[in-house]
Amino acid sequence: MEYFEIFIAGVFINNILLAQFLGNCPFLGTSKKMETAVGMAMAVVFVLVMAGMITWMVNEFLLVKFELDYLKTVSFILVIASLVQFVEMFLKKSIPALYAGLGIFLPLITTNCAVMGACLLNISKEYSFLSALVSSFSYAVGFGLALILFAGVRERINLARVPKPLQDTSIGLVTAGIIALTFMSFKGMV
Amino acid sequence: MLSALLLMLGIGALCGIILSLSSKVFYVYEDPKIALVENNLAGANCGGCGYAGCSAAAEAIVNGTEPPSLCIVSNKEGVEKVAEIMGVDAGSAESPLSYNMCEGGNRASDKYHYMGITSCKAMGVVFGGKRVCGVGCIGLGDCVKACKFDAVYMGPDGHPVVIDEKCVGCGACQQSCPKNIIEVKTLSEKLMKFNQKQDPLAPCAQTCPAEINIPRYINQLKEGKYKEAVETIRLRNPLPLACGRVCPHPCESECRRGIEDDAVSINQLKRFVADYEMNSGSRLPIKCAPDTGKKIAVVGGGPSGLSCAFFLRRIGHKVDIFEAMPKLGGMLRYGIPEYRLPKKVLDWEVGGILDLGINAFTHVKFGKDFGLGSLMASGYNAVFLGVGAWEDYSLGIEGENLNGCYTGINFLQRISSGEKLKLGRIAAVVGGGNTAVDCARTLLRFGLDKVYMVYRRTRKEMPANEVEIVASEEEGIEFVFLAAPVKVVGNSEDKVTHLEYLKMELGEPDASGRRRPQPIEGSETLLEVDMVISAIGQSPDASFKEQDPLPRMTELELTRWNTIDNNPETLQASIPYIFTAGDAATGPSLVVDAIGGGRRAARSIDLFLKGEEVEPVVDSLQQKRIHESLFASVDGIKKSERAKMPEIHVNQRLDSFIEVDLVLPEENAKKEADRCLNCCRICYNPDFPISK
Numbered sequence: 001m002e003y004f005e006i007f008i009a010g011v012f013i014n015n016i017l018l019a020q021f022l023g024n025c026p027f028l029g030t031s032k033k034m035e036t037a038v039g040m041a042m043a044v045v046f047v048l049v050m051a052g053m054i055t056w057m058v059n060e061f062l063l064v065k066f067e068l069d070y071l072k073t074v075s076f077i078l079v080i081a082s083l084v085q086f087v088e089m090f091l092k093k094s095i096p097a098l099y100a101g102l103g104i105f106l107p108l109i110t111t112n113c114a115v116m117g118a119c120l121l122n123i124s125k126e127y128s129f130l131s132a133l134v135s136s137f138s139y140a141v142g143f144g145l146a147l148i149l150f151a152g153v154r155e156r157i158n159l160a161r162v163p164k165p166l167q168d169t170s171i172g173l174v175t176a177g178i179i180a181l182t183f184m185s186f187k188g189m190v
Numbered sequence: 191m192l193s194a195l196l197l198m199l200g201i202g203a204l205c206g207i208i209l210s211l212s213s214k215v216f217y218v219y220e221d222p223k224i225a226l227v228e229n230n231l232a233g234a235n236c237g238g239c240g241y242a243g244c245s246a247a248a249e250a251i252v253n254g255t256e257p258p259s260l261c262i263v264s265n266k267e268g269v270e271k272v273a274e275i276m277g278v279d280a281g282s283a284e285s286p287l288s289y290n291m292c293e294g295g296n297r298a299s300d301k302y303h304y305m306g307i308t309s310c311k312a313m314g315v316v317f318g319g320k321r322v323c324g325v326g327c328i329g330l331g332d333c334v335k336a337c338k339f340d341a342v343y344m345g346p347d348g349h350p351v352v353i354d355e356k357c358v359g360c361g362a363c364q365q366s367c368p369k370n371i372i373e374v375k376t377l378s379e380k381l382m383k384f385n386q387k388q389d390p391l392a393p394c395a396q397t398c399p400a401e402i403n404i405p406r407y408i409n410q411l412k413e414g415k416y417k418e419a420v421e422t423i424r425l426r427n428p429l430p431l432a433c434g435r436v437c438p439h440p441c442e443s444e445c446r447r448g449i450e451d452d453a454v455s456i457n458q459l460k461r462f463v464a465d466y467e468m469n470s471g472s473r474l475p476i477k478c479a480p481d482t483g484k485k486i487a488v489v490g491g492g493p494s495g496l497s498c499a500f501f502l503r504r505i506g507h508k509v510d511i512f513e514a515m516p517k518l519g520g521m522l523r524y525g526i527p528e529y530r531l532p533k534k535v536l537d538w539e540v541g542g543i544l545d546l547g548i549n550a551f552t553h554v555k556f557g558k559d560f561g562l563g564s565l566m567a568s569g570y571n572a573v574f575l576g577v578g579a580w581e582d583y584s585l586g587i588e589g590e591n592l593n594g595c596y597t598g599i600n601f602l603q604r605i606s607s608g609e610k611l612k613l614g615r616i617a618a619v620v621g622g623g624n625t626a627v628d629c630a631r632t633l634l635r636f637g638l639d640k641v642y643m644v645y646r647r648t649r650k651e652m653p654a655n656e657v658e659i660v661a662s663e664e665e666g667i668e669f670v671f672l673a674a675p676v677k678v679v680g681n682s683e684d685k686v687t688h689l690e691y692l693k694m695e696l697g698e699p700d701a702s703g704r705r706r707p708q709p710i711e712g713s714e715t716l717l718e719v720d721m722v723i724s725a726i727g728q729s730p731d732a733s734f735k736e737q738d739p740l741p742r743m744t745e746l747e748l749t750r751w752n753t754i755d756n757n758p759e760t761l762q763a764s765i766p767y768i769f770t771a772g773d774a775a776t777g778p779s780l781v782v783d784a785i786g787g788g789r790r791a792a793r794s795i796d797l798f799l800k801g802e803e804v805e806p807v808v809d810s811l812q813q814k815r816i817h818e819s820l821f822a823s824v825d826g827i828k829k830s831e832r833a834k835m836p837e838i839h840v841n842q843r844l845d846s847f848i849e850v851d852l853v854l855p856e857e858n859a860k861k862e863a864d865r866c867l868n869c870c871r872i873c874y875n876p877d878f879p880i881s882k
């Protein structure tokens with residue numbers, strides 16, 4: 001039950017994009033087309049789960065042990081960046097099909113603050129390893145959900161008559177705000 | 191403090207070591223060129239080229255699937271550097287260009303009025319478009335907005351105009367257009383485009399067997415852009431000079447103007463621009479795509495062979511033509527007489543085709559001097575058979591081999607080769623097709639006293655070109671209709687003295703709708719002649735099939751008319767690497783049919799060489815018509831006189847072989863071009879505004 005709660009909380013209530021407002025750059029950048037949105041969502045699920053596990057271990061076995069908690073942010077940056085690089089190399093060799101599918105999105109995630117944020121949140125909530133895993137996964141799914149929803153809406157907006165000053169990113173942000181408002185209704189569910 | 195430093199150092203070192211180790215372990219060989227190429231791309235990772243990131247694009251370029259000009263952001267120097275790395279010429283790389291197909295625009299009336307929608311995509315989703323035309327341009331300019339390079343603007347006619355110099359071929363406009371009106375195409379793609387059901391096509395362009403974009407070249411002529419007009423024609427027809435002279439222009443019978451008025455004289459306009467190029471003294475450059483390294487043998491240098499070779503060469507293949515006769519041209523040279531198509535004109539035209547880098551070997555006969563085996567051994571990847579139909583049917587009557595009897599093609603070919611034949615005084619030519627008429631008109635020019643044309647049916651059924659029948663009437667040929675020869679009568683020295691024929695009457699219409707002639711009992715009549723030419727039809731000479739020593743050749747299927755059997759849409763024969771078109775495949779037909787067939791075969795050969803499935807064009811129109819484009823009546827037409835073909839007077843014709851039909855003067859050509867309604871699928875430019 002605990003894991004289910006974490007999952008629901010991660011996907012809906014504390015949605016990383018719409019409730020925590022992390023990762024706005026890819027949210028606006030890769031949501032113009034459904035295809036890219038799906039690619040990005042997949043890549044995030046993949047990387048975030050990996051990063052959640054590794055950073056939890058780094059925190060538990062290094063930082064906590066040596067009482068160096070204050071190095072969390074900087075060491076996570078290092079670890080996540082290397083991880084993405086590693087994953088990229090690994091996929092290219094072993095699963096070229098997946099590599100071709102994720103393509104450009106993998107390296108983009110290196111600097112995605114949603115990934116970083118999710119990892120830091122896991123630590124601050126003092127999750128166990130399994131809980132951290134579930135929570136990373138749910139944040140990633142939440143990210144994907146929001147991104148794909150948003151891409152769908154934006155494809156429709158393209159067909160509508162938008163006043164000139166509001167076109168493109170502006171209307172995107174307005175829409176994002178409205179979607180975020182709707183996500184507010186999940187607050188207090190768990 | 192120290193522990194913090196040590197920890198960071200430790201993590202850093204660990205990451206570094208793992209990464210460097212894994213870059214060894216997970217090393218994938220990459221062509222070093224890829225990195226080099228990538229360095230010269232814009233590095234924006236914009237995805238505008240259609241690839242996920244610059245490294246993917248670089249890979250595609252190095253693999254040869256994309257041209258050096260792939261990157262839509264990089265400038266000219268960048269492209270040149272990439273081309274240098276790849277070792278190809280940047281200039282000749284096939285860069286795609288945007289191309290607008292709709293001729294309609296504003297003039298097509300609106301079907302729906304809805305205020306508020308400002309994008310074509312939305313309009314397309316809601317109504318399928320606002321104009322009456324289901325396939326035409328909506329005109330709200332999504333493509334203009336999509337173009338990052340300002341290469342597209344909305345023209346005054348309400349459809350987008352592309353500035354070729356600015357277009358980088360990125361394809362953004364194509365993706366934005368909900369109607370497939372604006373498309374980004376390479377030269378090869380343009381050359382290998384065939385009419386499809388959903389295309390915006392004028393009725394004439396649907397009818398032309400070579401599928402020339404007729405309204406476009408007439409419009410270019412009207413604007414004085416003669417060179418562009420020739421180029422438009424050359425996208426579909428390598429022989430505008432020859433076609434402009436001998437084509438019976440099936441397009442004109444579908445001309446939309448022809449519904450209310452005389453049809454536009456399309457073919458004379460073609461001849462006008464083609465002659466303009468020839469008389470200008472210099473050839474227009476003909477663009478070819480970069481070499482592909484594939485080699486094709488074209489057997490037969492007639493219109494179908496020349497067309498196939500021309501298009502294969504233009505899309506980058508290497509082509510060699512093998513021809514049995516001493517010179518190229520096929521029936522254009524050895525069938526159609528000098529007074530219709532001067533040899534000088536033909537030489538000029540064929541010369542231009544060979545200048546593209548096509549080799550021609552003449553005086554070599556397929557089956558006798560070389561065969562399928564030798565072609566394969568010489569490394570040809572595919573063979574095109576365009577051997578025409580050169581074997582005369584025999585009459586099958588008594589006395590056919592007497593002294594003074596000839597067969598049509600044989601006769602014309604020997605005359606054209608310069609042979610001096612012993613001719614008589616009074617001749618009878620049997621048959622009603624082009625060959626018969628050409629034989630008769632040729633004989634007149636040799637000064638015979640009298641030439642009869644003996645034909646089974648009546649003038650209405652004669653398959654020869656109408657202009658030629660008229661000309662032969664003017665020149666004084668005597669027609670004997672409804673007459674079936676039964677015997678050639680000779681004297682003691684086996685010389686022809688008479689032709690005996692049975693009179694006929696027309697009976698019930700047969701399957702083809704023509705009324706079948708039936709002999710009248712006991713109506714034998716004698717015609718006094720000393721020469722008989724039978725020209726009642728031809729079939730291909732397929733003797734190469736037996737002569738060729740290669741056992742594989744027996745697999746080549748023939749039809750019961752001795753034509754080479756092929757798939758009518760892909761033109762592939764029963765041996766997969768053999769393709770065939772023209773008279774050899776269809777039986778005696780027209781020059782334009784052979785030209786259209788040659789191009790279609792070139793497309794199939796190209797697919798075959800690329801290792802792709804040789805499939806027919808999807809939704810191919812091929813002689814079918816788009817129903818909604820054929821009108822019963824046309825509004826807004828003011829009758830105007832069709833340009834008369836200038837020709838030399840009958841008195842001057844008969845003692846020489848000088849060309850009879852002349853080219854239109856510039857002024858008349860422009861006036862005639864003005865008569866064209868510049869039709870598209872359903873819209874056109876009426877002569878005066880139609881009140882609704």
Ligand SMILES: Cc1cc2nc3c(=O)[nH]c(=O)nc-3n(C[C@H](O)[C@H](O)[C@H](O)COP(=O)(O)OP(=O)(O)OC[C@H]3O[C@@H](n4cnc5c(N)ncnc54)[C@H](O)[C@@H]3O)c2cc1C
Nearest residue numbers: 490492493494514520521525556577578772773779780781
């Ligand atoms: C007298 C006459 C008048 C015509 N008038 C008109 C007209 O006014 N308008 C019109 O549209 N059409 C006309 N036609 C029809 C038109 O000429 C043909 O349809 C057209 O030329 C067919 O082209 P092709 O390439 O298929 O064959 P061809 O033009 O016959 O060319 C075939 C070529 O293959 C060569 N060849 C044959 N066998 C071999 C071999 N074994 N090895 C190597 N080479 C070989 C031949 O020498 C020839 O050069 C006329 C035809 C004739 C005979």
Ligand code: SF4
Nearest residue numbers: 394445446866867869
């Ligand atoms: S009027 Fe012009 S475009 Fe229309 S059918 Fe006739 S020739 Fe073709």
